[in-house]
Amino acid sequence: MTMQDDAYLKCINPQCGLEYPIKSINVQCEKGHLLDVKYKNTPSENLKEVFYERRNSQGNIFNESGVWRFRELLNFCQIDTENIEECSKYLVSLDGAEGRQSKPYQMSKVAKFVEISNEYLWLQPEGYNPSGSFKDNGMATAVTHAKMVGAKKIVCASTGNTSASAGMFAANEGINCDVYIPAGQIAPGKLSQAYQFGAQIIEVDGNFDDALKQSLEDVQNHDGYTVNSINPFRIEGQKTIPFRALEYLNWEAPDWIVYPGGALGNTSSCGKALMELYEWGWIKKIPRIAVINSEGASTLSDLYNGKFEGEELRWNKGKPNTELISRYYDHLDKEGIRPKTKATAIQIGRPTNILKGLRALEFTNGIVTTVSDSEMLDGMSVVGLNGFDCEMASGATVVGIKKLINEGIIKKDDVIVGILTGRQKDAMLPVDYHNNPKNKFAKPPKN
Ligand SMILES: [Zn+2]
Numbered sequence: 001m002t003m004q005d006d007a008y009l010k011c012i013n014p015q016c017g018l019e020y021p022i023k024s025i026n027v028q029c030e031k032g033h034l035l036d037v038k039y040k041n042t043p044s045e046n047l048k049e050v051f052y053e054r055r056n057s058q059g060n061i062f063n064e065s066g067v068w069r070f071r072e073l074l075n076f077c078q079i080d081t082e083n084i085e086e087c088s089k090y091l092v093s094l095d096g097a098e099g100r101q102s103k104p105y106q107m108s109k110v111a112k113f114v115e116i117s118n119e120y121l122w123l124q125p126e127g128y129n130p131s132g133s134f135k136d137n138g139m140a141t142a143v144t145h146a147k148m149v150g151a152k153k154i155v156c157a158s159t160g161n162t163s164a165s166a167g168m169f170a171a172n173e174g175i176n177c178d179v180y181i182p183a184g185q186i187a188p189g190k191l192s193q194a195y196q197f198g199a200q201i202i203e204v205d206g207n208f209d210d211a212l213k214q215s216l217e218d219v220q221n222h223d224g225y226t227v228n229s230i231n232p233f234r235i236e237g238q239k240t241i242p243f244r245a246l247e248y249l250n251w252e253a254p255d256w257i258v259y260p261g262g263a264l265g266n267t268s269s270c271g272k273a274l275m276e277l278y279e280w281g282w283i284k285k286i287p288r289i290a291v292i293n294s295e296g297a298s299t300l301s302d303l304y305n306g307k308f309e310g311e312e313l314r315w316n317k318g319k320p321n322t323e324l325i326s327r328y329y330d331h332l333d334k335e336g337i338r339p340k341t342k343a344t345a346i347q348i349g350r351p352t353n354i355l356k357g358l359r360a361l362e363f364t365n366g367i368v369t370t371v372s373d374s375e376m377l378d379g380m381s382v383v384g385l386n387g388f389d390c391e392m393a394s395g396a397t398v399v400g401i402k403k404l405i406n407e408g409i410i411k412k413d414d415v416i417v418g419i420l421t422g423r424q425k426d427a428m429l430p431v432d433y434h435n436n437p438k439n440k441f442a443k444p445p446k447n
Pocket of ligand 1: 011012013016017018029030031032033
């Protein structure tokens, strides 16, 4: 069966709806709206069985991969997915390692901490990806598309996880990687993986938003390919995070899926995954998405919860009040307010995917809340006590769940899947945490 012309790109704004061929490298429509990867065909529900059987990979790296195991649901290459030679020719993989080890686990000490029965709480560590974060899920697909369009260089703005993932994939594929950073603002240690993988660091005067803007402009003017989450192909790969969780729950949707909120690529991809699965009839219930912002980088929470100008920002069936977002950003600039949290993975003031995020929240009747840095450190630490490693931003998931249970928003018998987005990359955070006996889970050194 030929899959030709099944996949294409479409503007997310229903009033605009411009469409582009799948080989387009635009990350936005010509009016500046975000794009979705769309598929015309409805995948057969029999694939659930196929995906399950592929968990016995039989030496096929595309079955071993937690991303490409679901390749029929992200088949923008329009290949014969059972043909291993075609898979090898088109699909980019770190030898099957992306997403391979991530699945939901029960963690009894976390359950006790958030005060819910162990059987209702699932946590999925994405830090066990090869470069140490969930980004490898979306980078596998973005770099696949980069290869499909013949790009020789991938480009990102990043101060951490994205650059690590992009650098690793680029090195594996033998292509170049440019990483844009705000000059003088990034601790060099955060870029250590990007250096290790031979990425070219490019320093830009200004803040992170300026670095991203510059990187997008340079891609337009030169021969490069953007792999930040503004790229709709990143979102495709990240859909496999909820796919894996749902598969392990026998496709019985939980009541909640909880993510830390940064650029909102994860929120967007989870929303898109759920919209597609529900439309195909693969799930009968729509889980609610909860997004946990840091108190110091709370753009989505401020806007969604009506804390700015008293209006609760919504997707509003495709007519969001984007003027409100612009005025909020102007307000941040005018007051000199910069995102500030030690959880640098979510230290983002202008979430690139805010509109897709709002769409996801509307579809899932989602909610947004905030947690403090000290709470996130407790969350990170209690995950550690279960023998799992996670970064500070992932702690937001844990304490966000705790807060929502305390507020009665998450019920005691709700089934929850929380995503732990990355592995610990800041060695001093746990050391400092445990050396301060005032911290809840601290175990200070003895002599
Ligand atoms: Zn448009």
